[in-house]
Amino acid sequence: MNDPVCGKQVDQKTKFRVVFKKNEYRFCSMICETEFKRSPEKYLRKPLS
Numbered sequence: 626m627n628d629p630v631c632g633k634q635v636d637q638k639t640k641f642r643v644v645f646k647k648n649e650y651r652f653c654s655m656i657c658e659t660e661f662k663r664s665p666e667k668y669l670r671k672p673l674s
Contacts, residue, residue: 629668630657645669 628635633653635641641652645665652658661668 626651628653628657630660 626635626637627633629650629652631653635651635653637651639651639653641655641658643650643652643658643661643665645661650661650665652661
């Protein structure tokens with residue numbers, strides 16, 4: 626699983642987690658977790674093809 630903020634690989638045992646719209650997201654650090662909480666929609670947008 627990759628961190629949706631920075632793209633780094635995340636250990637499944639990480640303590641940095643957020644549940645948003647019934648989905649759990651995991652993060653490599655508190656910094657990425659906090660950034661996601663500020664603006665989750667920014668990190669969940671899919672690129673236009």
